[in-house]
Amino acid sequence: MNTDSFSAQQRHNRGSNRRAHMRETLLQSAKSMFAERGYHDTSIAEITTRADMGVGTFYLYFKDKEEIFETIIVEGIEHIKTLVQEEVASAPEHKFETFFRSILKFAYSDRELFRIALTGEGQKQIAVRAYGSVNDGIIELLNDAVERGYLGNEYPLELLAHFLTGMLNQTVIYWFMFDEPKSDAMADYFIAFLKNGVPSALFDV
Amino acid sequence: MNTDSFSAQQRHNRGSNRRAHMRETLLQSAKSMFAERGYHDTSIAEITTRADMGVGTFYLYFKDKEEIFETIIVEGIEHIKTLVQEEVASAPEHKFETFFRSILKFAYSDRELFRIALTGEGQKQIAVRAYGSVNDGIIELLNDAVERGYLGNEYPLELLAHFLTGMLNQTVIYWFMFDEPKSDAMADYFIAFLKNGVPSALFDV
Amino acid sequence: MNTDSFSAQQRHNRGSNRRAHMRETLLQSAKSMFAERGYHDTSIAEITTRADMGVGTFYLYFKDKEEIFETIIVEGIEHIKTLVQEEVASAPEHKFETFFRSILKFAYSDRELFRIALTGEGQKQIAVRAYGSVNDGIIELLNDAVERGYLGNEYPLELLAHFLTGMLNQTVIYWFMFDEPKSDAMADYFIAFLKNGVPSALFDV
Amino acid sequence: MNTDSFSAQQRHNRGSNRRAHMRETLLQSAKSMFAERGYHDTSIAEITTRADMGVGTFYLYFKDKEEIFETIIVEGIEHIKTLVQEEVASAPEHKFETFFRSILKFAYSDRELFRIALTGEGQKQIAVRAYGSVNDGIIELLNDAVERGYLGNEYPLELLAHFLTGMLNQTVIYWFMFDEPKSDAMADYFIAFLKNGVPSALFDV
DNA sequence: AATGAATGAGTGTTCATTCAT
DNA sequence: CATGAATGAACACTCATTCAT
Numbered sequence: 001m002n003t004d005s006f007s008a009q010q011r012h013n014r015g016s017n018r019r020a021h022m023r024e025t026l027l028q029s030a031k032s033m034f035a036e037r038g039y040h041d042t043s044i045a046e047i048t049t050r051a052d053m054g055v056g057t058f059y060l061y062f063k064d065k066e067e068i069f070e071t072i073i074v075e076g077i078e079h080i081k082t083l084v085q086e087e088v089a090s091a092p093e094h095k096f097e098t099f100f101r102s103i104l105k106f107a108y109s110d111r112e113l114f115r116i117a118l119t120g121e122g123q124k125q126i127a128v129r130a131y132g133s134v135n136d137g138i139i140e141l142l143n144d145a146v147e148r149g150y151l152g153n154e155y156p157l158e159l160l161a162h163f164l165t166g167m168l169n170q171t172v173i174y175w176f177m178f179d180e181p182k183s184d185a186m187a188d189y190f191i192a193f194l195k196n197g198v199p200s201a202l203f204d205v
Numbered sequence: 206m207n208t209d210s211f212s213a214q215q216r217h218n219r220g221s222n223r224r225a226h227m228r229e230t231l232l233q234s235a236k237s238m239f240a241e242r243g244y245h246d247t248s249i250a251e252i253t254t255r256a257d258m259g260v261g262t263f264y265l266y267f268k269d270k271e272e273i274f275e276t277i278i279v280e281g282i283e284h285i286k287t288l289v290q291e292e293v294a295s296a297p298e299h300k301f302e303t304f305f306r307s308i309l310k311f312a313y314s315d316r317e318l319f320r321i322a323l324t325g326e327g328q329k330q331i332a333v334r335a336y337g338s339v340n341d342g343i344i345e346l347l348n349d350a351v352e353r354g355y356l357g358n359e360y361p362l363e364l365l366a367h368f369l370t371g372m373l374n375q376t377v378i379y380w381f382m383f384d385e386p387k388s389d390a391m392a393d394y395f396i397a398f399l400k401n402g403v404p405s406a407l408f409d410v
Numbered sequence: 411m412n413t414d415s416f417s418a419q420q421r422h423n424r425g426s427n428r429r430a431h432m433r434e435t436l437l438q439s440a441k442s443m444f445a446e447r448g449y450h451d452t453s454i455a456e457i458t459t460r461a462d463m464g465v466g467t468f469y470l471y472f473k474d475k476e477e478i479f480e481t482i483i484v485e486g487i488e489h490i491k492t493l494v495q496e497e498v499a500s501a502p503e504h505k506f507e508t509f510f511r512s513i514l515k516f517a518y519s520d521r522e523l524f525r526i527a528l529t530g531e532g533q534k535q536i537a538v539r540a541y542g543s544v545n546d547g548i549i550e551l552l553n554d555a556v557e558r559g560y561l562g563n564e565y566p567l568e569l570l571a572h573f574l575t576g577m578l579n580q581t582v583i584y585w586f587m588f589d590e591p592k593s594d595a596m597a598d599y600f601i602a603f604l605k606n607g608v609p610s611a612l613f614d615v
Numbered sequence: 616m617n618t619d620s621f622s623a624q625q626r627h628n629r630g631s632n633r634r635a636h637m638r639e640t641l642l643q644s645a646k647s648m649f650a651e652r653g654y655h656d657t658s659i660a661e662i663t664t665r666a667d668m669g670v671g672t673f674y675l676y677f678k679d680k681e682e683i684f685e686t687i688i689v690e691g692i693e694h695i696k697t698l699v700q701e702e703v704a705s706a707p708e709h710k711f712e713t714f715f716r717s718i719l720k721f722a723y724s725d726r727e728l729f730r731i732a733l734t735g736e737g738q739k740q741i742a743v744r745a746y747g748s749v750n751d752g753i754i755e756l757l758n759d760a761v762e763r764g765y766l767g768n769e770y771p772l773e774l775l776a777h778f779l780t781g782m783l784n785q786t787v788i789y790w791f792m793f794d795e796p797k798s799d800a801m802a803d804y805f806i807a808f809l810k811n812g813v814p815s816a817l818f819d820v
Numbered sequence: 821a822a823t824g825a826a827t828g829a830g831t832g833t834t835c836a837t838t839c840a841t
Numbered sequence: 842c843a844t845g846a847a848t849g850a851a852c853a854c855t856c857a858t859t860c861a862t
Contacts, residue, residue: 054848150406166375197402201355259823464827560816576785607812669844
């Protein structure tokens with residue numbers, strides 16, 4: 001490799017890194033703006049100002065406002081999914097419990113993402129897709145349990161998955177208001193609830 | 206009372222009724238528009254056109270777009286709350302179970318309301334407030350149970366309430382996609398889940 | 411007719427007149443702007459400012475920029491067409507000559523219109539349509555002449571019409587630069603040229 | 616001349632040729648884009664992409680979009696002018712007729728150029744200047760004829776020139792719509808019209 | 821009270837032009 | 842010289858809100 005081609009390579013890498021960096025900066029800027037003010041009350045100009053760029057630059061990286069919104073959600077979910085899958089894979093004996101503990105952990109650390117998905121509206125379907133993704137993960141888990149004989153037909157799986165998704169969802173909303181309990185303690189309560197339901201005495205009330 | 210003041214009264218009543226009727230028409234129109242197209246994609250002009258009124262008339266009844274949105278949610282929730290409280294009051298032996306059966310029943314019959322609250326882009330946390338209301342109802346119930354000794358300190362009440370709210374919430378979302386099971390059967394599953402949680406075998410997966 | 415319905419009628423007329431007046435003001439404003447600066451260099455804001463209205467008002471009367479441009483051309487041509495037809499009809503013995511004298515007269519008095527059509531571009535086809543209209547008028551005249559035996563097949567009519575249209579067209583361009591000769595004297599030269607062509611001696615040069 | 620300066624010269628020539636070639640490529644690219652899509656709907660990026668260059672390169676050869684447009688017209692006209700002058704010079708007995716036959720021939724073969732001039736939205740009167748050039752050629756011819764006593768003062772020369780320019784102009788427009796008659800046959804009609812004008816019988820219509 | 825014409829601030833998006841590499 | 846990423850002015854168009862009638 002001669003100096004010329006090396007420097008060419010180097011320049012290309014620098015350009016490539018720069019490009020990735022610009023894109024990431026825009027994503028971060030948009031993410032925080034969307035979280036603070038919501039999708040409709042955030043303008044492209046505000047996103048680029050916070051990213052310290054010119055307005056036009058935005059359109060070098062994203063087709064339109066919708067696309068950056070979708071990207072934030074989709075990539076965010078994808079990222080969490082990967083992390084959760086890794087943790088689940090590393091605990092093959094307790095996949096079910098690990099799944100919920102793991103998802104709560106990462107949801108807590110990326111609460112902003114969920115706030116956006118929940119309040120973002122954006123093309124309506126995107127938030128739905130986000131939750132769909134969580135739901136699908138749960139269904140997969142339940143199916144696996146059924147196949148391996150750990151679960152009967154007590155409930156339609158779809159429905160059970162939705163109950164669990166709803167609990168996760170609302171837990172994040174809870175965190176919008178209160179910071180405690182943090183994800184570990186929260187997961188304990190969550191799991192306890194899953195195991196026992198509500199105290200049966202309540203049904204005498 | 207002389208004729209004059211009588212007719213004035215009468216006129217006043219007529220005016221008053223008329224006023225209430227106009228307001229109601231606007232609320233219905235806005236509710237259906239918001240449900241169909243979402244908050245941001247609905248214009249005041251569309252609301253008044255569907256209500257068969259002039260645009261200006263809107264502002265005689267509501268301060269702005271925000272206010273009618275809030276009114277729809279708040280009054281809708283208030284209405285359901287009243288209905289639920291009546292049913293709960295008529296079943297003093299099974300208040301807890303009745304509460305959930307009742308809320309699922311009315312939520313199912315007024316799914317439009319929840320769709321608006323959910324897709325309305327949490328305009329200034331209104332949707333949150335809506336769920337807050339459901340949550341408050343649950344907390345009240347749980348407090349009552351604690352006071353009467355039916356419930357210990359297994360979970361922080363706030364948290365338990367959120368789990369339950371989340372389940373209710375997601376159940377409505379489930380109904381956006383599937384129409385079955387309807388509210389009665391749904392309530393059976395819901396209650397069963399509350400009583401038993403998930404099959405404990407799942408924790409061996 | 412009672413006073414009430416009379417005043418209603420009156421109000422409606424006033425509104426109707428007002429509407430027509432607003433529209434006309436916008437058309438005049440746009441026409442002069444387009445003539446001065448061309449289609450692309452004229453903004454809606456400039457049009458409405460000159461018309462002493464708010465920007466939004468523009469869209470109460472025209473769908474978009476393209477539409478007002480088209481309207482100016484089409485209505486302008488239509489208007490001139492009517493005037494020319496009236497003059498031609500009033501001189502049944504000299505329709506051919508009258509047509510050109512008349513069109514030159516009105517083109518001179520509405521030079522702005524032609525400048526717009528010539529420099530406006532706008533959806534390319536519009537200017538073409540404008541000239542098409544002039545051309546069609548000529549063709550009609552020539553066809554009539556053929557049917558009545560005054561014209562043989564010396565030239566393809568289409569072609570002859572285009573020669574004449576081209577002369578008219580360029581005459582208006584001439585007027586963009588020089589104000590003289592005015593339409594009457596110009597028409598004399600025009601007609602003389604039509605009658606005699608160029609001095610045949612030129613073909614010996 | 617030492618080797619150094621030789622190679623410098625060589626390098627300069629190579630550079631010079633290269634420079635001319637780049638410029639020409641850009642002109643061709645812009646010309647075809649303008650012809651296809653019009654001045655305003657063509658972006659610099661599209662011009663350079665078609666020329667297989669970077670956007671920035673454009674500005675090494677032309678000050679701005681306006682300048683390349685003007686260059687296309689001016690150089691195009693200049694080129695045709697040269698060709699016409701050559702043909703005219705080679706037919707000293709029939710300069711007048713040859714001029715028109717020649718200009719029609721080259722206009723037909725370079726219709727793209729005229730389409731651009733005509734639809735380019737008279738950017739700063741460039742199209743006018745283009746026609747001015749044609750007009751000037753005609754005037755020169757007529758002046759020559761006057762000086763040599765072949766032409767009297769039947770018409771103001773300027774005016775006569777405009778009539779002829781207008782006919783040429785419209786002939787090209789005719790060719791935008793119909794491909795026939797081609798330039799030779801067209802020239803026959805054109806000359807015939809110049810010689811005879813319209814059949815005088817038309818003035819009885 | 822009811823109307824709807826008028827308003828203009830606000831926003832997404834484009835594109836000619838610059839300049840660091 | 843050549844490049845193309847970055848820029849930001851400019852603009853068409855929307856729509857919540859006002860106000861004269």
